Amino acid sequence: MKKNFFQFLAKINKAVLPSYSKKGLDLSKASKLQMAIIGWRVFVTKNAID
DSSP, rough: OHHHHHHHHHHOOOOOOOOOHTTOGGGGGGHHHHHHHHHHHHHHHHHOOO
């Protein structure tokens, strides 16, 4: 159940949130909002894989 929920969230994240790797964002120059989005995507992806 938990894995399915996070897989669903990952699909929503992919559709809605920006992809900073495609934009070539430098993490040392990222704003706090950009770092929060990156952290959220990592958290959801990690839980969707487990």
